[in-house]
Amino acid sequence: MKVGTQTRAIVTGASRGIGRALAVDLAARGATVGLLARGKDELDELAASLPGKHVVLPCDIGDNASVRAAVKSFIEQTGGLDLVIANAGIAHYGPFMQVPIEDAEAMVRINVLGTFYTVRAGLDHMLDRAEGHVVVVSSGAGLRSFPWAAVYGATKAADRMFAEALRHELSGTGVNLTTVYPGEIKTNLHTHEQDRLPDWYRPKDAIPAEEMSAAIIAGVEANKRSVYLPPLVKLLGIVHGISPRLADRMLRILRGGTAAPRQD
Template identity: 35%
Template sequence: METSAESRVWFITGASRGLGRAFTEAALAAGDRVVGAARNVTPLDDLAARHPDRLLALRLDVTDRSAVFDAVAQAVQHFGRLDIVVNNAGALFAGMVEEFTEAEARAQLEVNFFGALWVSQAVLPRLRAQGSGHIVQISSIGALGGFPSTGLYSASKFALEGMSEALAAEAAEFGIKVTIVQPGGYWTDLYTSSTAATPDPAYDSLRAELEKQWTEGSIDSEPELAAKALMTLVASPNPPLRLLLGSMVYDLAFDISGQRMDTWAGWERVSRAAEKAVPAPMSSSLGTGPTSGTTMRS
């Protein structure tokens, strides 16, 4: 398909493999232009050869904030604008919470949270100047709840989603849309390329049970189905803040939400008894800053 004057410009991180590769292929097939960013862009050579004028492959480590800002500047200089930004780069560090070293815990957050944060910060001035744009944050089923052996992964995705909800509210007045996508299982190398913390024998029985569950109950799909859903999402004039991908994650989201609502309802009396409005004290150690008197609590 030839490039049209209306073709969109994508910036996709983690573009060389898995879901990122599928997203890149789908965007190119639609006639759009793509900046495909990844630590290793060699797997994109075949696409670059077929679409030399519509694919710019950039080598990028999203944990390097300066490099991210430089890459976004290069992308805009090359294609003139950005329309759709997909924060897809991610990694899985497996292990029980107790097993993680400080370095391993920080590394998990650096990729999945800070990487997306740096990209979001870098593209916002460009999108704000245009008065348009769509930032798509690829989250995970792991953000629906904390699960044994993926606690730090879930933590990174919870952080991503909290930041993205605030970002959506902040960016809306500038015509910028934000969507959090929560995929279920897909045949990518997320698990095969994962890093594992040093196992503690205390968790051997739990680890064996988890491996049995994954072997018997794993449901995975082709990444192309996620890419098809993404194309539908970005074509919508009114995209949702959240989008679940897959029947398994869809059902799980409702199950977890229902369980939480049941728990909250069961403890309603205690919750409500913990609040009683009173006038502000005449003398307080709370300070007089911009947050004093608000309902925010640490």
């Protein structure tokens, strides 16, 4: 699909990071954007800074009724929905046994169930019209999961598997789907845990959110099955798929021993 003045798009996690960059990009192209996140003040401030008229939809993505109400309100206010970007997500890194179970539950609720709720609410409308595009933001961690990110990686692998199957289910419906695999992107995803990030994590190599957003929109316009940024994420997925042991070796070179401490 071409993204332009006719496009009505919903972005979850629009207040910060990748979602915010997407909202800015979409608005710059003349799209009408539904801005979803919990923080209303940040969304109001963002909407006021964007060209055009947009819809602020404060909601908790981990609550199905809240998501459904937000999507319904967007469609009522704009007359339709062409693009759904299920982007909102959270991370809590640390050794599995030290991650509070409530944090693990929150990751599953927001990263996995939140994606299901968003896509389902959007598809209800798009399938009726037999057109539209869905974007699911997974992660490089959904291709090869990392130590100290076991639960986060599991949620992102769930997003990946969900999107892979759904893309085929949508065959012939007129609705398309793109899965996104970001590597490290410069956002506030880990701001709350700066002092306890694993050694393999390399924030200095992180890519600006604007580049990720541009790649996602180009992927939607080209109806790509997947978007990887940086491209090395794709290579890691391929190598891990062929030989996890080889991927471990590759990661030890690129990220040091903490990325793959076991040699057996």
